[in-house]
Amino acid sequence: MTQQEALQQYLLRLADSDMVLGQRLCELCGHAPALEEELALMNLGLDLIGQARNWYEYAAELEGKGHDADYLAFRRDAGEFRNLLLVEQPNGDYAMTMARQFFFDVWHYHTLQALVNSSDERIAQVAGKAIKEVTYHLRRSIEWMKRLGNGTEESHQRMEVAVEELWRFTGELIEADEVDQMMADAGIGADLDTVKQAWQQMVRDVLTEATLTLQDENAWMHVGGKRGIHTEHLGFLLAEMQFLPRAYPDAVW
Secondary structure (H helix, E strand, O other), X not given: OXXXXXXXXXXHHHHHHHHHHHHHHHOOOOOOOOHHHHHHXXXXXXXXXXXXXXXXXXXXXXXXXXXXHHHHHHOOOHHHOOOOHHHHOXXXXXXXXXXXXXXXXXHHHHHHHHHOOOOOHHHXXXXXXXXXXXXXXXXXXXHHHHHHHOOOHHHHHHHHHHHHHHHHHOHHHHOOOHXXXXXXXXXXXXXXXXXXXHHHHHHHHHHHHOOOOOOOOOOOOOOOHHHOOOOHHHHHHHHHHHHHHHHOOOOOO
16 A cells, blocks of 8 residues: 555544544534534534544545545445444434444544644644634534533433443544554554543543443454444445436536
C-alpha cells in the first residue's frame, strides 16, 4: 500500500464515521424526548455531515476518478464504507444514543486534537475547524452520561445496559492497523497509542463520576468496520440514506 492509498483510506474512515453517525442522529428528527434535545441532536448531525463532506472532498481528489463528495457518500455500497462499527449501531433508547455518542466523542476529540498538528496542511485545516464543534459535542455527551448515570434508578439501569452493550464496539476506535500506523509514522494521522491512553482515562473518569460500572479494557472486541466488514445494521441505514440519489442519479437540485 502506498502512502497516498493509505491516506485516502484514512480520510474515508474519518468521513464515513462522521456521515454514518450523522445519519443515525438525523433518524431521531421528530423522535427526541424534548424539543431542546431535538434541536441539539439535529445540530450535532449537521456538524458531523459537514465534517464528512470536507474529508470526502479531499478523498475524492486523491482518488482521481472524477468523483465528488456526493458520489462517495451516496454511490458506494456497504462493503466500501470504512466507518467504525460503533457509529452504525441503532439508536435504541436515549441512554443507548448518548452512550454511543460519548464513546465516539471522546475518540473524535482526541483524534482531532492530534490532527490539528498534522503534517498534511489540508487535514490540519479541516481538523482545526472541526475540533471547535466536537469540543461542544464531547461536553454535552459527558453531561448526559453523568445526568443519566446519577439520575433515577431507571435512568441509571438503562445507562448501565447501554454501556455494557456498546463496549464491545469500542476497541476498534483505539487499536491501530496498517493504515493507522502508516499515517502516524508519516506525521499525517493521529498516534493511536496516545489517543488510546487519553480515551481510556477520560472514559474511566466519566463512568466513575456517573456511578457506572467500569468495563474490562481487555475484553474481546468486534472489529472490521475500518476494513469494510460491517454489522447487518449498516446496509439498512445506507438503503434509506442513499435511496433518492440512487433512484434519480442525474437529478439537479
